[in-house]
Amino acid sequence: MSTTGAKTVLPAFAMTAVSMVLTLAVIVMWLGRAMPWPIALVVGLGIDGGWLATLAYERRLAAQGDHSTPVTAVGWSFGLIATGVLVAHALTAEESAGAWLAVAWLPVAAKALWLVHGLWERTALTGEALDAIQGIQQEARDEAAVARARLRAEAATEETRLTAVTQAGARVAHVQAKTADALSRAWSTLESAREGEGTGRALTSVTSRVTPGVTPRWELPVWGPTEPVSGFALESAGALTDEALDVLVDKIRHSETPALSYREMASRFRTAGHSASEVRLRAAWKRVVAA
Incomplete structure (x- = not known):
């Protein structure tokens, strides 16, 4: 017994x-x-x-x-x-x-x-049998303890990762805010210069020697959404002659009302895929305006 x-x-x-x-x-x-x-x-x-x-x-x-x-x-x-x-x-x-x-x-x-x-x-x-039962219970307790430790470690790792991501996001947001503020001030300065009364006269006096007899319309870039400009279906095989260049410049200049400035015309000229040197393009502009 x-x-x-x-x-x-x-x-x-x-x-x-x-x-x-x-x-x-x-x-x-x-x-x-x-x-x-x-x-x-x-x-x-x-x-x-x-x-x-x-x-x-x-x-x-x-x-x-x-x-x-x-x-x-x-x-x-x-x-x-x-x-x-x-x-x-x-x-x-x-x-x-x-x-x-x-x-x-x-x-x-x-x-x-x-x-x-x-x-x-x-x-x-x-x-x-009692020893086997105790061994099974101890093994189950060990597995449960290991699982709890693994879960705690994974939770701590995830918390650290989320903290790092949050801090990085906060830094990026801070830099973006500073950049947006600087851009806002810069565009505000440009807008003030564009709307100023003496801006046009000052720019005209500076460029009058380049384009004598022509009073261009000076515009500074505007901060806001842009719209794509449609191209012009003009054929240009090889280098344009002076007559073809004059026709093309005149057509682009009068594509909108009021007539485009030289800067806008030159931009649309090159956007349409045409090529000409700056000297020839300005000479054509002067001929079209004088005519």
């Missing part, structure tokens, strides 16, 4: 023995007043013997892995009879009635301990 089994069977043995002794003593003391004591002794031994016999039979069935309800019922009957004898003696005793009532529950307690021992036997496992 294992150590764990002894922890349940020894208390059951001890309480059963005490219950049998008390039952026998009470029957001899109680019934000895009304009949000869040998007869009372036989009655007491009969109760204890029946109880012991049924207990032994129950233990043999339990060892075989079997169970009998009638035998169990008979065993509990003997235990209840013993308890009833002790209770009756305590109620009729003139002295120490409380002490006898205090021990009257021992037969029923003994039967309950044997029931607990039987339950332990049906659920007991070998040492190898």
